[in-house]
Amino acid sequence: MCICANYLAIAQVQAATKTIVHAKANDPKENLVSNILKLALSKSGSPDTYRFQEYPDGINEARLISLLKDGAITVAWAGTKKEYEDELFPIRVPILKGLLGHRIFIIRKGTQQMFDQVETLDDLRAIKLGQGKFWGDTTVLKHNRMSVVDPVKYPNLFYMLEGGRFDFFPRAVHEPWSEVAARPELNLTVENNILLIYPYAMYYFVAPENAKLGRYIEVGFRNAIDDGSFNEMFFSHPLIRDVLEKSDLQSRKVFRLSNPNMSPQTPFDEKKLWLDINNIEL
Numbered sequence: 001m002c003i004c005a006n007y008l009a010i011a012q013v014q015a016a017t018k019t020i021v022h023a024k025a026n027d028p029k030e031n032l033v034s035n036i037l038k039l040a041l042s043k044s045g046s047p048d049t050y051r052f053q054e055y056p057d058g059i060n061e062a063r064l065i066s067l068l069k070d071g072a073i074t075v076a077w078a079g080t081k082k083e084y085e086d087e088l089f090p091i092r093v094p095i096l097k098g099l100l101g102h103r104i105f106i107i108r109k110g111t112q113q114m115f116d117q118v119e120t121l122d123d124l125r126a127i128k129l130g131q132g133k134f135w136g137d138t139t140v141l142k143h144n145r146m147s148v149v150d151p152v153k154y155p156n157l158f159y160m161l162e163g164g165r166f167d168f169f170p171r172a173v174h175e176p177w178s179e180v181a182a183r184p185e186l187n188l189t190v191e192n193n194i195l196l197i198y199p200y201a202m203y204y205f206v207a208p209e210n211a212k213l214g215r216y217i218e219v220g221f222r223n224a225i226d227d228g229s230f231n232e233m234f235f236s237h238p239l240i241r242d243v244l245e246k247s248d249l250q251s252r253k254v255f256r257l258s259n260p261n262m263s264p265q266t267p268f269d270e271k272k273l274w275l276d277i278n279n280i281e282l
Helices: 002-014 028-042 061-070 082-087 112-116 121-125 136-143 154-162 176-181 208-227 229-236 238-247
Strands: 017-022 049-054 076-079 089-091 102-108 168-172 188-190 194-197 202-206 253-256
Touching: 017 028, 028 049, 028 202, 028 208, 028 229, 028 238, 061 076, 061 202, 089 208, 102 112, 102 154, 102 176, 154 168, 154 188, 176 188, 202 208, 208 229, 229 238
Parallel strands: 017 049, 194 253
Antiparallel strands: 076 202, 089 202, 102 168, 102 188, 102 194
16 A cells, blocks of 8 residues: 555656747647647646746747757747757657648739649749748759749748749748738739649757657657547648648649758658648548
8 A cells, every 4th residue: 555655656746737838829820830739748648737838929930949949948840950950859740741841832913824834843943933042942942943033031022023023932832822812912813723842841849958848749749640639630720721722732733842951860751741632631
């Protein structure tokens, strides 16, 4: 009896309520990502319970990673790159099934015919596109010999596109309709037929000294994938449902690019982790 009581006391000491501080979830995509984190930890088997707290200030990615290293933030999520995977503890499960590497285009109204005539990747390479100078996507596109115009400032891309400095602006599938709608004064629309795909993963990251938490997140995330609760959350989310219905990915002409930024440790062979455009659960 005493031995059992001692074990119970030890278990109670080991279990704790821990605070997970993360960036503000201030749009539908960020809200979904924070909810997936909560789902993963609920499926992790951790003896601890967790409370979630948003960092009080809006921050850019560089600041986010700095705060993670300093311990002011517990978990961050970001598009992966080598320096993050080298310096932090990555949870190598793509949070949004690699959806951010599925790109459709904002174009000028009246230019759809230009894209209807595209039959090969070389045809697409002959058409100028716009992308931010310091974005990870820009490295991918240049690596694949696309014709890239790359201003520094994001807002300028829309005006340069309308002004004919380039002819299309590749965006992650959840982005173009809202971006066009937010700029009704510009003569822009969403291209109908082409889908550009390259490997791209958004991961959760923790600081190296928090590796135990990182392992719990990965175990829980994989458990949620295996029991179907992740797919249920992902495909039922209003943002995901809306963009998958609007984009009609299965009907588009697909061009695939390589991504030199992806680590050899990326779990490409685990098909269940990635979006299959021919098997979308709507």
